[in-house]
Amino acid sequence: MNPQINLLCDAAWAAFPVFQSKTNAERAAFLDEIASQIEKLGDELLETASAETNLPLPRLTGERARTCGQFRMFANLIRTEGWNAETIDPADPTRTPPKPHLRRYLVPVGPVAVFGASNFPLAYSVPGGDTASALAAGCPVVVKAHPAHPKTSELCCAAITRAVEACEMPSGTFALVHGGFEEGQDLVQHPHIRAVGFTGSHSGGRALFGLASRRERPIPVYAEMGSVNPVFLFPGALEGRAAELAKGYAASLTLGVGQFCTNPGIVVALDSTDLDQFLLSLVAELDTVPAGNMLHKGIADRYVQDTAEFAAHAHLETLLAPSAAGSPALFGTTAANFLANPDIRQEVFGPAAVIVKCESLQDFEAVADVLEGQLTASIHFDKNEEAKALSLLPTLTRIAGRIVANGWPTGVEVSPAMTHGGPYPASTDTRTTSVGTHAIDRFLRPVTLQGMES
């Protein structure tokens, strides 16, 4: 066990009862102060993040607003009466046996370990949704910084630490550690850590999940690991709107160089002249998109390797070869081949897509059914084929956390009705969301007080 990690987890445990005992108003003020402190970092934060991640300043400006908005959303949530699901069953002394008074409410689970993602250096990293929701719940947080943006992480840690001091929270309320997989292992295995939030690769998330389940006292791991996010184009939508859909799809596929976990990597459509028209427009659109700088060399190298493997695959036709790392790639296959070859259903992280050409709408159902758990699934349809399109919903809700109608999956609203999660392997815990107010549920557990009416 890394001695620094041991110290920080012990400090988080010592802080827990004090932090938990703060009023909702005090904790809300603390969350608001974190947002203000992040804003006070000014251009230095944006420039540091841009230098470390290749993400452009306008994107990071938006991400900072989202990040601060999340803290303020959770501050408002815990200021709202009833946020902790208090339920009261009144006593009934006339019953035999007498019914006791019961009060149920939610309490924080304890210190939380957070693993930031590389693709959102703010909103899913040190000051991201996992940190904001855990602190809102009353759980101290120890973040493992993503090695791809250490300076950005330090700046954010300094801002949060200033808020801890300004609001007189115990010093163990928040901590940041750097390191690799070994440090991550130590953190997840520390006996004082009671839950884990993770955004990143399948291999990383699954490894942490395994470690956490094998602990003497197992703890939950909320790993959000991405997916291929299928898009189903019904014939009525393609008829007459092929060019418009191609434009929309190209924009969603290449947004942020395709480095979103909701990136739509699979398109399912009937083999038709409308689809041909869609593909012609799509290739033309994608041709105008310059190769973007990917987040770091590891991701760029992996993209080149994955797209090369797809290009060489016996059951994939290359419709658009990537000119460089970060440039769009397009492959085609048939439904039959898609069903028979699990390897072409895997996520390629970046702006790459597989077009699945179907013989009939029955193929849509079969393709949906064979897919693993997804964060999202999208359907595009015309008004007059709505019933047909919605008949796919039972299957889609079985495989995905969010179903988008006549829209694109990139752009995740931060709001009470959002689900950002889904069946495994989209996440390790299908009962939760990592975005929106319900993200706080991950770090709470119920307690019942019996016979305490006051």
Place this chain on the structure above:
Amino acid sequence: MNPQINLLCDAAWAAFPVFQSKTNAERAAFLDEIASQIEKLGDELLETASAETNLPLPRLTGERARTCGQFRMFANLIRTEGWNAETIDPADPTRTPPKPHLRRYLVPVGPVAVFGASNFPLAYSVPGGDTASALAAGCPVVVKAHPAHPKTSELCCAAITRAVEACEMPSGTFALVHGGFEEGQDLVQHPHIRAVGFTGSHSGGRALFGLASRRERPIPVYAEMGSVNPVFLFPGALEGRAAELAKGYAASLTLGVGQFCTNPGIVVALDSTDLDQFLLSLVAELDTVPAGNMLHKGIADRYVQDTAEFAAHAHLETLLAPSAAGSPALFGTTAANFLANPDIRQEVFGPAAVIVKCESLQDFEAVADVLEGQLTASIHFDKNEEAKALSLLPTLTRIAGRIVANGWPTGVEVSPAMTHGGPYPASTDTRTTSVGTHAIDRFLRPVTLQGMES
């Protein structure tokens, strides 16, 4: 893989979309019909259960009422608007970018495997709370019968099957399998099983949890594994009420031959003449309790062995030696010894208790803090020491799922504010309850529909 289990899980999977698509009213009528069919089994059910478990008929009559009550409670729950937590964020087309319409609601996770307990052949077995809550959620259920009451299990299975037929539910909606650990393993590892409910021993629950976490697609295991349920007697309560408390405690400790998971196996009190008085009365009370027949030979043998080990323990004094399997046993120790010896903090399944004599109220806090996760913790206090007693609440809520004030933990209300669960090792999932309406949450997951306003 056992071929019969494979067949039944495939049938449950085939039934899932059909069962899920039934209306709330149809599923509620099905749950009500199960309750009626169990009642129609009449005395045959009670006599069979009594013969298999040694439990007396009045107890089983009460347990049957509880069992049928649970089905009707969940029927009423899913008839209630909003039970599936529907949340709507309306669209805002004036925002930049336009805000989409979002609708979040809960859907069933898929087929559920249920492992019945030996100590409640009805209420926590084939027709128990796990089965009722999973069916209410819309999940088909495959139960592994507890080998200690196979005939009772078959009768209940026949009743549920008649309800499946009467309500025209798909035939894979419910199934029962017999067998041992190997069959249990097969069931938990079947790819079509999506969650597990379990009530029983720590070794069994932990083993199933491990199997479920190592699956290609991990699934949640809700194992409720019991605990020692500490009782803290504050000095004001003992003063003048020692005899009354001894009577109440003796009744709770020996209820059902101590074979409840909420059985209060640890008493914490100040070393005092009031405690001496309490112990005198307690021994006198327990002396009048005849040795009860335990559930089966394995449990009786284990009780004899565990109490013999306690009697031989260097740091335990025997205050009342058990005269036979199922007869009460009482041991004493000091807070210092309790803190230093983890082995005397372990659960003895049956009517055995350890009295922890403390030097000061600080010892109460230390004793509470060293305990592992508990289903319950109880505090008895006088009105004038309420503040002192309630200052223990932060520690108690950290270790237990339910805190009982001036009452005993046995007797678990089936109601919306109940928490029957707690931190590990009381359960493998501290965020849930296995009793009360919230038990349904274990078998639901959120889904968000975006852009579907109708």
